[in-house]
Amino acid sequence: SHSPRVFSGIQPSGNLQLGNYLGALKRFADAQSSGTPTLYCMVDLHAITVWQDPADLRRATRELCAGFIASGLDPEKSILFNQSQVPEHAQLAWVFNCVARMGWMGRMTQWKDKAGKNAENASLGLFAYPALMAADILVYHATHVPVGEDQKQHLELARDIAAKFNHDYGADFFPLPEPVIEGAATRVMSLRDGTKKMSKSDPSDMSRINLTDDADAIAKKIRKAKTDPEPLPATLEGLDGRPEARNLVNIYAGLAGLAPADVMTQMGGKSFAEFKPALAELAVDRLAPISAEMARLMQDPAEIDRVLARGAERAREIAAPILRQTYDIIGM
Numbered sequence: 174s175h176s177p178r179v180f181s182g183i184q185p186s187g188n189l190q191l192g193n194y195l196g197a198l199k200r201f202a203d204a205q206s207s208g209t210p211t212l213y214c215m216v217d218l219h220a221i222t223v224w225q226d227p228a229d230l231r232r233a234t235r236e237l238c239a240g241f242i243a244s245g246l247d248p249e250k251s252i253l254f255n256q257s258q259v260p261e262h263a264q265l266a267w268v269f270n271c272v273a274r275m276g277w278m279g280r281m282t283q284w285k286d287k288a289g290k291n292a293e294n295a296s297l298g299l300f301a302y303p304a305l306m307a308a309d310i311l312v313y314h315a316t317h318v319p320v321g322e323d324q325k326q327h328l329e330l331a332r333d334i335a336a337k338f339n340h341d342y343g344a345d346f347f348p349l350p351e352p353v354i355e356g357a358a359t360r361v362m363s364l365r366d367g368t369k370k371m372s373k374s375d376p377s378d379m380s381r382i383n384l385t386d387d388a389d390a391i392a393k394k395i396r397k398a399k400t401d402p403e404p405l406p407a408t409l410e411g412l413d414g415r416p417e418a419r420n421l422v423n424i425y426a427g428l429a430g431l432a433p434a435d436v437m438t439q440m441g442g443k444s445f446a447e448f449k450p451a452l453a454e455l456a457v458d459r460l461a462p463i464s465a466e467m468a469r470l471m472q473d474p475a476e477i478d479r480v481l482a483r484g485a486e487r488a489r490e491i492a493a494p495i496l497r498q499t500y501d502i503i504g505m
């Protein structure tokens with residue numbers, strides 16, 4: 174049996190938003206003190222499955238690292254690193270390309286959504302993406318993977334790859350990693366449509382709060398957030414069928430570190446004209462220091478590069494022996 178180790182990755186694709194913070198970065202930071210070894214990776218090899226402007230990619234990678242640190246991730250406690258600097262990811266991914274089956278990959282809903290009817294023109298990397306993701310996790314023998322609901326299918330595929338490798342080579346070598354799925358309470362929805370996830374890829378900037386937004390932008394986006402005309406109900410159950418209201422309550426709870434039920438105790442019965450300014454004040458209070466710290470860190474890219482280089486060194490200390498054993502099992 175394998176000792177617990179946490180791995181998670183985020184693509185450096187710009188526009189870190191409140192959902193990334195409450196659903197990922199803040200959770201990662203909060204979990205740091207648990208004592209379980211944690212690795213957090215900027216997955217630039219995943220980002221290039223669709224073309225990226227080189228200067229943008231370099232900047233987004235540093236900005237993501239700055240976002241991790243500004244959100245409370247301590248590079249001494251967690252291993253923060255950039256995927257392309259640890260060649261063992263790509264090396265194990267090749268092995269997994271030979272273990273995974275075409276049919277498995279073809280059934281991935283994200284592949285079908287992203288490649289759509291134009292699969293002929295999608296990159297081979299986009300198709301093989303889940304095998305690289307399996308390698309990201311398994312090259313560390315990671316056992317727990319905090320992911321969004323949309324990555325659950327890819328994580329099941331990682332388990333299938335691990336199980337098939339173990340079976341094909343008669344080796345009980347790779348753990349079957351467990352997803353740690355974000356709960357509904359930490360899923361942040363769009364400010365323009367309470368049924369859609371807040372996302373950096375949403376074309377409307379008003380739909381999300383970016384971690385780089387200043388206080389005025391944050392307050393304006395909350396003031397203009399879509400709501401219904403009713404005041405907040407007295408209890409959580411009263412939010413059923415009111416996705417926009419529920420979302421603002423969840424955001425308040427996440428930022429305040431309260432359970433949503435406790436927010437209702439404080440805010441139940443208030444109109445949005447009262448609740449929105451309170452939420453805006455809280456959001457500015459919690460997020461302005463993060464955006465200021467990101468801006469400060471981005472002024473010294475060489476320091477960010479040193480953090481990433483040190484993280485890559487530490488990651489390789491774990492990955493290199495696991496890759497060596499993998500090759501040995503295969504006969505290489």
Ligand code: ADP
Pocket residue numbers: 182183184190191192193194195196197319320321322355359360361362370371372373374
């Ligand atoms: P995006 O959806 O903005 O492209 P990613 O897919 O790169 O973001 O997600 C990176 C991490 O942030 C994942 O752990 C994901 O679950 C989390 N995340 C992204 N958006 C949200 C959201 N709206 N609510 C909660 N967590 C989110």
Ligand code: NA
Pocket residue numbers: 323
């Ligand atoms: Na996404």
